[in-house]
Amino acid sequence: MPKSNRGMNKAELFDQIKQKSSFLCVGLDTDLTKIPQHLRKNSDPLFEFNKQIIDATADLAIAYKPNIAFYEALGPKGWESLQKTLEYIPNDIFTIADAKRGDIGNTSSLYAKAFFETMDFDSITVAPYMGVDSVKPFLTFEGKWVILLALTSNEGSLDFQLIASKSGKPLFQEVLEKSQLWGNTDNMMYVVGATRGEKIAEVRQIVPEHFFLVPGVGAQGGSLEEVAKFGMNATCGLLVNSSRGIIYASQEKDFAAAAKVEAMKLQQEMSELLDKYCY
Template identity: 70%
Template sequence: MDRASLFAAIQKKQSYLCVGLDTDIQKIPSHLLKEKDPVFAFNKAIIDATAEYAVAYKPNLAFYEAMGLAGWESLQKTLDYIPKDIFTIADAKRGDIGNTSGLYARAFFEAMNFDSVTVAPYMGEDSVKPFLAFEGKWVILLGLTSNAGSEDFQSLKMASGLRLYEQVLETSQLWGTPDNMMYVIGATKAQQFGEIRKRIPDHFLLVPGVGAQGGDLRSVSQYGMNPQCGLLVNSSRGIIYASSGADFAQKAGEEARKIQQEMAEYLHLFL
């Protein structure tokens, strides 16, 4: 999916919601455990309930890898079920030497046909470039994350006077463009969005941390939005685990709709 198509979807749905499919077999409603593929049954119901409100889905691969081959099969079925006009993100956080990164890129972009993959920048340009070689696909580079431990390294000041995450934003813009590269910027860092936007005014930002992690959607929208919206705001647990009962899909849909309605308001206010 290219940038224009993504923005068109945002305008059509009046939403920049990304639903995180962090599906834990130990947390899904017990009645689904009778299904042949409980994880896919759960994901299918969540997608059916939220697709009209979401412009992206983001499976976190750890939840699938932990189940071995069965997990990979559930993931592929989930990916195949997602409507083709909805952006897909492999939340894999890969990053390795160039030839290995090339194989990761083939896995996610050719074998599985994701639209994008999250990538760690620590090993530098040659570890990221192989992902950028695929036409019509996106790299989502880790910039400033929402976890508490992000302060250990990402905010350290360098000799240049820049913080490490700021150097990542500056240097990586030489690798890709706003048409094939996004950044992960955590919602819990909302106070820094204005400054970040000055450095990367045109790129899309994938924003985790809204909802269960305490991020503020209004602040993220006000300071993070650009003329093409430029935001994909992720909610995982707050939607998919809105209920643990038989009504889990209905409650997920209601929660997604609530977020979409708030987003529609902010699109009107800030776009």
């Protein structure tokens, strides 16, 4: 059974950031073809890999973000690995279901039930482009968070997110402004890509108090310094994700130790940036 009563409010999240001098989110994008060979004979290689990564990085990470695709692609066994991983993550570490769900009301309600009740994640990434009735059902769960896609780091984001609306504003800005009528700073965050460094300041101006989930640092080339300079606020306001750069730092038996080294490099830089831009 999943752990009960997971949940973390904004103050508790900032408290964890201060305690660990870190705003690191470790992405558990666990690919069966990339994990060390010696683990593949294990009865549950995905969970064993995740377990060792968590053991190595839990003192440095504020959040863990399993990308759901890596688990659901494996069918029931993958979902089992995901559930075991979620249960293994300490309750004082924020959990993100990177599922990018979003559909009409009754379907969104069931997606929300799946990830917030059945599995008991703290948060879920949600696509906003079907509008309020696709997002609101996720916001009815007390103590849970929606992380709304706003300005992403992939190349294809330019296809739609920067197109001017009828008002002349880029579409991502319309999403930010409209969505503030749906949620608040205690139940809604935004995905803002690190590779759009020059845009982070624009996003922060529109939503000054919200937390951002920031992908794109590390393997995708985003600058942690830029993210902090343009995106940090008085409660930090950032969860910066690194996936491949940490979990695949080594494909040998020392993979967990190598992951810790890479996580520690980021944490040390984050500690300096917190002193510089937050405290």
